Amino acid sequence: MFKQLFPGLLLGLTLAMPAFAGTAADDLQVIDPWAREVPPGLTTSAGFLGMKNTGDKEHKLVAAESANTGMIELHTHINDNGVMRMRPVKNIPVAPGGTTTLQPGGLHLMLMMIKKPLKAGEKMAITLVFEDGSKKDIEAEVRHFSMENMQH
Amino acid sequence: MKLFFRLFLALLVSTSSVYAWSLFSSSGEERYPGMGGDFTLQSAEGEISLKDLRGKVVLMYFGYTSCPDVCPTSLGALSTALKQLDSKEMQQIQPLFISVDPERDNGDKLQEYSRYFHPKMIGATSNLDYLQALASRYGAYFRKVEVENSSMGYAVDHSSTIFVVGKNGKLMDMIQHSDSPKRILEHIRMTLENRH
Ligand SMILES: [Cu+2]
Numbered sequence: 455m456f457k458q459l460f461p462g463l464l465l466g467l468t469l470a471m472p473a474f475a476g477t478a479a480d481d482l483q484v485i486d487p488w489a490r491e492v493p494p495g496l497t498t499s500a501g502f503l504g505m506k507n508t509g510d511k512e513h514k515l516v517a518a519e520s521a522n523t524g525m526i527e528l529h530t531h532i533n534d535n536g537v538m539r540m541r542p543v544k545n546i547p548v549a550p551g552g553t554t555t556l557q558p559g560g561l562h563l564m565l566m567m568i569k570k571p572l573k574a575g576e577k578m579a580i581t582l583v584f585e586d587g588s589k590k591d592i593e594a595e596v597r598h599f600s601m602e603n604m605q606h
Numbered sequence: 607m608k609l610f611f612r613l614f615l616a617l618l619v620s621t622s623s624v625y626a627w628s629l630f631s632s633s634g635e636e637r638y639p640g641m642g643g644d645f646t647l648q649s650a651e652g653e654i655s656l657k658d659l660r661g662k663v664v665l666m667y668f669g670y671t672s673c674p675d676v677c678p679t680s681l682g683a684l685s686t687a688l689k690q691l692d693s694k695e696m697q698q699i700q701p702l703f704i705s706v707d708p709e710r711d712n713g714d715k716l717q718e719y720s721r722y723f724h725p726k727m728i729g730a731t732s733n734l735d736y737l738q739a740l741a742s743r744y745g746a747y748f749r750k751v752e753v754e755n756s757s758m759g760y761a762v763d764h765s766s767t768i769f770v771v772g773k774n775g776k777l778m779d780m781i782q783h784s785d786s787p788k789r790i791l792e793h794i795r796m797t798l799e800n801r802h
Contacts, residue, residue: 490678493671493722495715500674525757531676536783537747538676539763542756558679559783565674566757599682599723 478584481509482548485555487594489565490602491574499572501526501563501580501594504555507548514545514585522578524567531560540564545585558602574598637802638745642769642777645740647704647730650713654702654730656775662700663778663797664771668737668746668764670707671719676766676783681723684768686787687794688724695798698773701727706737706748707762744769744777770797778802 485504492499507513518526528546532539538559546561548554556562563580565572572578577593584590646655656664665684669677684701691699703720705711708731711719716729731737741748748764766783770793778797781790796802 490674493678494718496671496719498672498674527756527758534763536765536767537763538766538783539751540673540675540761541753542758544755558675562675564758599678600686602679602682 476509476511477588478513478515478586479582479588479590481507481511482513482584482590483508484582484590484592485553487580487592488597489563489572489578489594491596491598492568492572494571497566497568499565499568500529500558501565501578502556502558503563503592503594504553505546505548506553507550510550512547512549514547515582516545516585517583518563518580519583520565520578520580522569522572523565524569526580527564527566529562529564531562533559572596574601636776637779638777641743641745642771643743644775645736647732648713649728649730650717651728654728656771659700659771660775661773662698663773663794665699665701665794666704666744666769666771667702667767668704668706668741668744668748669766670705670762670764671711671715672707673762673764676764678723680766680768680783681727683785683787683790685723685727687790688726690787690791691794695795696726698798699726699794703727703729704737704740705729705731706734706741706764707731707750708733708737745780768793770794772797772800 483506485506487503489501490499505515515528520526528543529540530543532541546554574596576596578596580592580594582590582592644656646653667680681703688701701724705716711731716731720727720729746765746767748762750760750762753761768781769777770779770781772778779793781793
């Protein structure tokens with residue numbers, strides 16, 4: 455039902471509001487957003503997700519916001535012969551037709567000054583902000599480390 | 607000629623006895639010559655010295671609590687591996703988290719953090735000079751770096767290795783960051799059962 459309606463809906467939107475067609479928020483599909491549970495006493499953690507670009511031009515994630523944190527930065531890890539160097543990045547690009555994945559050991563949303571501890575099973579609302587000014591609201595599932603390691 | 611023969615014989619006897627000795631004491635052999643060694647650190651429950659842990663396999667990890675990803679990934683994988691050990695094996699294990707960020711990590715905070723990953727894990731630290739010397743003896747690396755365009759203030763670049771110290775206090779094994787809990791478990795059992 456939804457699958458049949460959706461293309462029609464999309465077409466309708468495109469015709470009705472051509473200015474909104476092809477924004478990053480429209481083109482990017484967010485895959486499995488999650489955040490790591492915060493160990494006691496701490497206020498920093500990391501968030502992860504995949505972004506699939508269904509459009510025909512490159513999009514860039516430039517910021518992220520959440521009412522639950524004082525600050526979110528975009529970071530990566532550089533693995534320099536076994537030495538992990540965590541550094542901020544200006545943006546995270548997603549090529550047309552491609553997928554960019556933020557995952558442990560690499561790109562992540564650095565969640566800083568977390569206001570209340572994230573507990574496994576909770577959802578954390580995050581707003582992704584793209585270079586073209588469009589925004590996307592997502593809900594990241596909070597996971598305990600034992601839930602990540604099951605996938606190995 | 608006779609002298610040569612006697613020398614030869616002496617050499618033969620000494621080499622074979624060295625060989626026999628090395629067979630006999632293979633558990634005392636240095637797997638990483640010149641590396642590792644004893645140390646004393648401060649924890650919430652007082653001083654902790656490696657030499658007081660003889661008879662236990664000590665699993666050491668250098669990190670810091672505000673590390674949002676690399677440390678929790680490694681410690682989480684270690685914790686998942688430790689859950690697979692039976693209680694008899696676990697009695698012979700001492701996990702140890704060494705903070706290289708004493709400025710931000712004090713005793714109680716470290717203890718709480720360590721116990722989150724495993725109830726037996728001890729969190730300990732020292733002053734920076736001592737930690738730097740200790741890390742380099744084990745072949746670990748860490749360095750505090752100012753980071754521009756970030757409200758982190760500073761980051762700590764660091765290696766992410768679990769050092770396995772045998773019951774004899776000697777460095778026996780190194781487990782790399784990307785290893786799965788299954789692989790970590792295999793490494794731990796190798797040292798526990800003296801199969802190196
Ligand atoms: Cu980060």
